[in-house]
Amino acid sequence: MKSNSTNLPKCENCAIRATALFGELETRHLDKARALRSAQVSYTTGEYLYHEGDIPTRAFTVYKGWVTLFKNLRNGDRQILRFALPGDFLCYKVGKNKHIDHSAIAVSDVTLCAFPIDRFREVISELPELSFALSSITETTIKRCHTALTTIASHPAETKVAYLLLSLYIREMSLLRQSTDRIPFPITQEDIADALGLTAIHVNRVFQSLRKKNLIVCKNRSLQVPDREALANVAKISLPELEQLMLGV
């Protein structure tokens, strides 16, 4: 882990602000709110951001790279809860029970903006808008959690994989400025299996099948989706609906 608390980039120009915490706040409140941020921190691939059971002191906004949030299970398996992409807000925890219920690992090299959680209490007192911004974020988190539930419960496996791939593709594409149709894709087939409650082997077979139908091109840690409509079809969701969920508020 590497930390940097000087020369931080300005929030108002931040490429990801629209989708991040401060995107919920009006510009005139930004200066007050920005005082929350203390540093940018970096982790390399495979490093833990925090462990299940920790009492977190800092919350994070992902600035660059991907993070997996997961729980370790009794039987040695792990359940991936979600993949956090740039703009996502992690590890905010103010309830009575102070322990966090999951772990987080950098799946690629990541940079995060760190916010001491204590300071939220103070700022909210003088800027109640912040509390609604936070609510808005957690509502999105719950909404995504609900669709994750729905996806994992759905059948067959092809539907689940299609849904996950398309979600990640849409979110990452919206973050890329350049005109490319290929996104960096740092997660493994095993990660996907752990996210969807499948085996890596079966995920692999589904990948073959999707490739054969020309629905995905996935190699060298990158992913292309030539025809989103077609993939959305397999995922049994309407494309506009999914885009609204992934990009909209």
Added chain:
Amino acid sequence: MKSNSTNLPKCENCAIRATALFGELETRHLDKARALRSAQVSYTTGEYLYHEGDIPTRAFTVYKGWVTLFKNLRNGDRQILRFALPGDFLCYKVGKNKHIDHSAIAVSDVTLCAFPIDRFREVISELPELSFALSSITETTIKRCHTALTTIASHPAETKVAYLLLSLYIREMSLLRQSTDRIPFPITQEDIADALGLTAIHVNRVFQSLRKKNLIVCKNRSLQVPDREALANVAKISLPELEQLMLGV
């Protein structure tokens, strides 16, 4: 739906306060916060509390009875997101996107305490503690959503069913004053199937198997769990852990 806004029971003596929204607040703040509540409302079995896509104006605390929260899927199936029991907080929504992402139905006759959502904004401004109470609630919701995810993804079906039954049993038992080991159980096997991503037929077979092993007694809309440890074992979770999640904050 039936509404009553006079002679409301007092929050400080409420049997469910410990686990409900105001349980998060200290007693000295209760009078300010109680001003939020506007009425008690009742619904009969099968009635909708709200529909997916609605713009909610009121949030609810379940006072009596059970509620299912669910989404209707493209293919006609429905995914049950969770069962809400007395003390649970529903339908709070303050984010930019004002539409709610799921529907809610009374599975038994229910009584709810209703709170106009608008008024939360005002009260939070003068009582920031309320915003942390709300955060605490949503953190619990997310935590339960995470374990639901983990449960649905887990194998085999017996594990899932055991987990759900035990969760509901533990929660409902803690609400019953009398010394009984039997809880009212208003949901159907199909509800359970819709919650876990299984077919009703297969849930039935799992029920048979659990009955044969004397792990559950389920008839006439009631449920007994003679040996919680044993059922927790099948559910692949430690009993203390589950109790902490269901009862603790």
Added chain:
DNA sequence: CGGGGAGTTGAATGCAGTCAACAAATGTGG
């Protein structure tokens, strides 16, 4: 050049879905 992680393939097994029919319980109107 060697090692390890990730991906790929095949064969065999088994869990859960589907279809169909029926039984039991519940609710409704006559």
Added chain:
DNA sequence: CCACATTTGTTGACTGCATTCAACTCCCCG
């Protein structure tokens, strides 16, 4: 209070999707 309709629960036979186990390839990195 009974007759009927509807919902919920139960059982059996069959099918098929996903898991398991094992072996092997490819690629990246040291």
